[in-house]
Amino acid sequence: DxxxxxxxxxxxxxxxxxxxxxxxxxxxxxxxxxxxxxxxxGLELLIYFNxxxxxxxxxxxxxxxxxxxxxxxxxxxxxxPSEPRDSAVYFCASSLLGENTEAFFGQGTRLTVV
Amino acid sequence: GENVExxxxxxxxxxxxxxxxxxxxxxxxxxxxxxYKQELGxxxxxxxxxxxxxxxxxxxxxxxxxxxxxxHFSLHIxETQPEDSAVYFCAASLTDSWGxxxxxxxxxxVVTP
Numbered sequence: 001d002x003x004x005x006x007x008x009x010x011x012x013x014x015x016x017x018x019x020x021x022x023x024x025x026x027x028x029x030x031x032x033x034x035x036x037x038x039x040x041x042g043l044e045l046l047i048y049f050n051x052x053x054x055x056x057x058x059x060x061x062x063x064x065x066x067x068x069x070x071x072x073x074x075x076x077x078x079x080x081p082s083e084p085r086d087s088a089v090y091f092c093a094s095s096l097l098g099e100n101t102e103a104f105f106g107q108g109t110r111l112t113v114v
Numbered sequence: 115g116e117n118v119e120x121x122x123x124x125x126x127x128x129x130x131x132x133x134x135x136x137x138x139x140x141x142x143x144x145x146x147x148x149x150y151k152q153e154l155g156x157x158x159x160x161x162x163x164x165x166x167x168x169x170x171x172x173x174x175x176x177x178x179x180x181x182x183x184x185x186h187f188s189l190h191i192x193e194t195q196p197e198d199s200a201v202y203f204c205a206a207s208l209t210d211s212w213g214x215x216x217x218x219x220x221x222x223x224v225v226t227p
Binding site: 004042043044045048056091093102103104105106107108 | 148150155156157158159160163203214215217218219220
């Protein structure tokens with residue numbers, strides 16, 4: 001398996017524009033997580049899904065953020081409208097539930113909002 | 115909620131020496147403690163984890179210890195090599211909701227030849 005695949009790797013957008021980040025989890029994994037990483041706040045869990053269903057979105061900062069998982073192999077994180085303070089690296093991770101599981105992270109999307 | 119503190123924020127060691135990173139957590143119910151390594155431009159990668167029913171775990175040059183009474187856990191890297199240079203994160207969670215990992219702020223480790 002190629003691992004967790006995120007696209008795009010880099011995104012530069014203007015304030016007010018809509019941004020969509022994409023993630024393809026590892027095949028067969030039933031958990032998917034979206035994290036945000038910034039210098040100020042470190043790694044923060046935004047939302048996670050189990051079997052395509054959102055379980056906990058308490059980390060989503062504002063209503064401008066939304067996430068979907070229409071099927072087991074695809075998820076999106078959307079920011080509308082984007083603001084400069086949304087600039088960060090966004091990571092998607094996936095895992096299996098089990099005694100000795102681990103979360104596999106993608107390479108991340110570096111978002112810059114100007 | 116859980117709060118994880120990690121020290122030091124930066125650590126410079128000579129190649130061959132040992133490196134120790136320490137974390138404390140606040141929620142006594144936490145029972146899963148993974149450590150992640152993040153190299154520049156990449157996502158975090160799990161290097162070792164420990165659960166609350168174990169006090170110590172070792173994998174080659176890496177070991178983790180857990181003191182549940184004091185609510186702290188540590189990462190030990192022996193015989194450090196230049197490729198150990200990276201940012202290391204500790205994390206804590208409950209296994210029944212382990213997806214909600216609470217990460218420490220990270221430690222930048224630099225191994226100098």
